[in-house]
Amino acid sequence: MANTLWQRCLTHIETRLPEKDVNLWLRPLEARFGDDGLDLMAPNEVVRDQVERELRAPIANALSELGEAPRRIRVLVGGGKQVAEPVEADAPPLTDTARHNLDARYTFESFVQGKSNQIARAAAEQAADPENMAYNPLLIYGGVGLGKTHLMQSVGHRLLTNNPRARIAYVRSEHFVNEMITAIRHNRMERFKEHYRTLDALLIDDIQFFAGKDRSQEEFFHTFNSLLEANQRIIITCDRFPKEVDGLEDRLKSRFSWGLSVAVEPPELETRVAILLSKAEFHGIELPQEVAFFIGKRVRSNVRDLEGALHRLKASAQITGATITVEFAKQALYDMLAVYDRLVTIENIQKTVAEYFKIRLADLLGKKRTRTIARPRQMAMALAKELTNHSLPEIGQGFGGRDHTTVLHACRKVKELRETDTRFDEDYVNLSRILTS
Amino acid sequence: MTVQLVLGVQLPASATLEAFVGDVNAEARASIAQIIAGRAERLYLAGPEASGKTHLLQAACRAVGDAGKRSCYLPLGQVRQRLQPLIENLAEMDCVCIDDIDVIAGQREAEIALVGLSDALRARGSRLVAAGSRLPRELGLALPDLATRLAWGGAVCCRALDDDDKIALLVERGAQRGMTLPEPTARWILKHADSDVPTLMATLDTLDRASLAAQRRLTIPFVKQALDTV
Numbered sequence A: 001m002a003n004t005l006w007q008r009c010l011t012h013i014e015t016r017l018p019e020k021d022v023n024l025w026l027r028p029l030e031a032r033f034g035d036d037g038l039d040l041m042a043p044n045e046v047v048r049d050q051v052e053r054e055l056r057a058p059i060a061n062a063l064s065e066l067g068e069a070p071r072r073i074r075v076l077v078g079g080g081k082q083v084a085e086p087v088e089a090d091a092p093p094l095t096d097t098a099r100h101n102l103d104a105r106y107t108f109e110s111f112v113q114g115k116s117n118q119i120a121r122a123a124a125e126q127a128a129d130p131e132n133m134a135y136n137p138l139l140i141y142g143g144v145g146l147g148k149t150h151l152m153q154s155v156g157h158r159l160l161t162n163n164p165r166a167r168i169a170y171v172r173s174e175h176f177v178n179e180m181i182t183a184i185r186h187n188r189m190e191r192f193k194e195h196y197r198t199l200d201a202l203l204i205d206d207i208q209f210f211a212g213k214d215r216s217q218e219e220f221f222h223t224f225n226s227l228l229e230a231n232q233r234i235i236i237t238c239d240r241f242p243k244e245v246d247g248l249e250d251r252l253k254s255r256f257s258w259g260l261s262v263a264v265e266p267p268e269l270e271t272r273v274a275i276l277l278s279k280a281e282f283h284g285i286e287l288p289q290e291v292a293f294f295i296g297k298r299v300r301s302n303v304r305d306l307e308g309a310l311h312r313l314k315a316s317a318q319i320t321g322a323t324i325t326v327e328f329a330k331q332a333l334y335d336m337l338a339v340y341d342r343l344v345t346i347e348n349i350q351k352t353v354a355e356y357f358k359i360r361l362a363d364l365l366g367k368k369r370t371r372t373i374a375r376p377r378q379m380a381m382a383l384a385k386e387l388t389n390h391s392l393p394e395i396g397q398g399f400g401g402r403d404h405t406t407v408l409h410a411c412r413k414v415k416e417l418r419e420t421d422t423r424f425d426e427d428y429v430n431l432s433r434i435l436t437s
Numbered sequence B: 001m002t003v004q005l006v007l008g009v010q011l012p013a014s015a016t017l018e019a020f021v022g023d024v025n026a027e028a029r030a031s032i033a034q035i036i037a038g039r040a041e042r043l044y045l046a047g048p049e050a051s052g053k054t055h056l057l058q059a060a061c062r063a064v065g066d067a068g069k070r071s072c073y074l075p076l077g078q079v080r081q082r083l084q085p086l087i088e089n090l091a092e093m094d095c096v097c098i099d100d101i102d103v104i105a106g107q108r109e110a111e112i113a114l115v116g117l118s119d120a121l122r123a124r125g126s127r128l129v130a131a132g133s134r135l136p137r138e139l140g141l142a143l144p145d146l147a148t149r150l151a152w153g154g155a156v157c158c159r160a161l162d163d164d165d166k167i168a169l170l171v172e173r174g175a176q177r178g179m180t181l182p183e184p185t186a187r188w189i190l191k192h193a194d195s196d197v198p199t200l201m202a203t204l205d206t207l208d209r210a211s212l213a214a215q216r217r218l219t220i221p222f223v224k225q226a227l228d229t230v
Helices: A002-014 A019-026 A045-065 A118-127 A148-162 A173-185 A189-197 A214-229 A250-256 A269-282 A289-298 A303-320 A326-332 A334-343 A346-356 A361-365 A371-387 A392-398 A404-420 A422-436 B023-036 B053-066 B083-088 B108-124 B144-150 B163-176 B183-192 B197-214 B220-228
Strands: A030-034 A037-042 A073-077 A138-142 A168-172 A201-205 A233-238 A260-264 B042-046 B071-075 B095-099 B127-132 B155-157
Touching: A002 A019, A002 A030, A002 A045, A019 A045, A037 A045, A045 A073, A118 A138, A118 A148, A118 A233, A118 A260, A138 A148, A148 A168, A148 A201, A148 A233, A168 A173, A168 B108, A173 A189, A173 A201, A173 A214, A173 B108, A189 A214, A201 A214, A214 A233, A214 A250, A269 A289, A269 A303, A289 A303, A289 A326, A303 A326, A303 A334, A303 B023, A303 B144, A303 B155, A326 A334, A334 B155, A346 A361, A346 A371, A346 A392, A346 A422, A361 A371, A371 A392, A371 A404, A371 A422, A392 A404, A404 A422, B023 B042, B023 B053, B023 B127, B023 B155, B042 B053, B053 B071, B053 B095, B053 B127, B083 B108, B095 B108, B108 B127, B108 B144, B163 B183, B163 B197, B183 B197, B183 B220, B197 B220
Parallel strands: A037 A073, A138 A233, A138 A260, A168 A201, A201 A233, B042 B127, B042 B155, B071 B095, B095 B127
Antiparallel strands: A030 A037
8 A cells, every 4th residue: 555655656746857856766765654654765875865855845745735645754764674763854974984994805914915016015014014104105006906905905904903993994085075075065074074184094095086176185185184294194096106197286296205105016927827826715716827827928917807817717617517727718718818819919019109109100110220219119029029929920020021030139128128227117017007908 | 675776677577597598698697696696796797789688687686686685786878867876875785786887988987986886895795797788898998997897706798699599599498398399480480570589488488378279280380370360
């Protein structure tokens, strides 16, 4: 009966409100009619707030016109027998940021260390030492899926282990922005400020998403200053060095570099294999080392993709009952590896390298042998050797019909330069990251 | 049982794993079964239209909901407005199934919200299943952060059934009902009826009843007559 009345109410409202509003906000509600009125159960706070704010009156009017006006209407969050406290429309609570929001899986113990991340790990270990405030703030930057969040949260866990009562907040930057918007809307900025400015440690992830959000940057700037002045811990992550983020205020960029900035690089082959073997052990997968090497050689870009490959392999093996071998992995990961092959082509490498060094593609493929052209050309050849499955003659052919010995020489030269010239090595790593991310 | 349906999208009664047909997507089906059983936390399905992705997502949503968990099926193709707050507030679900990821490709703010949702679900150990026309890296997403998160639990490619698959399916499903459906008859059905899989299965039901009632074999003339009278 209650459901019938609610259905009649919805049908009635449909004639007065846009269909999308009814579908978006009212249909997810569960109606409970009782002696003392109507309880509308919303699936989440957003729906509840919207109904409270804009749709309570149309509901009341519709029921009244149907001759079933309830004594009162409450909009609550919950489903089934779960009943939340009634909410006052003018004072929705802030999200519970008192919780630290840490993922239990992200600890130092589960972090696989290699050359590419050992400095960042060491810095994070230092930052987890409450007595050592030398590295404050700690900025960890690098491409996606390389373990920045893992390291940051590991610090949080370690701080909590040392002091279970520590007030620690892990928050993604866009969440910080959304919380601030909610606080402004409901005139609760003081509480928002107080919460963030009285933490023992603030871990804020992916600050590149602050770009272009001026008011949020302003607030974060003051929060940042307050915490630093109080000698509280701040750890930040970014997908690149903050100075390279467009739309981020200069004063914030400057502040971020006050402490220690450490990069996390894409893992090299040995680390990729170690990560695969470690994850396989964790998930109870029997992964032969040659299969780990096969995947590690083909999936170069980031740890998430390695995990994705491993999960796919595990599922395929469970479904087919097959033993995991290199041949099996080739079959099971065929689609995923094909995407890598499609994205990293000789042509794409040439185009990317030419853009990176701001030279013309025609020059890269041409006969000029000046150093400004020859070095990028050699780098492009070496990248093609590393990132594609093409043979040396095929690569030579792709570079204006050059001999395979020229490619071989280029690969050797690049290897030598990477060991002796830091800037050259940085360029190579950057290009590799751009091409595989 | 609480199947939370954002937007009031009604899951069809047929949205079950048992009703999913076609051996060509057996791996996708088995992977969804792992999600439902809680043995896998996330999965991405890639494939063209009519390859069964929506059916599998809805089946996951329904089954997890039937097990008393809070699940949600979110077809992005149907919610272009006010998407961001919706996405952000699904973080408390036990299982979120997001269809038509393609729709938000290139919409930076929506992608950022999905990244946040992905991390929030992971922190709670909740399940996330998503589907799109291509593998995440090929969707044209603005944020590689999102592409890597979508593929984190592994991606399975689904394909639409071709005519030979559908004929084989008709013959096999007919045999399961005790019907002998000759291949030429199956080919005729495919040519003359709507060829989407649910319609073909419904046609098979009709023919099952008609052949039982008339005690006739499933010849092309009989099938033509039986379908003409429907």
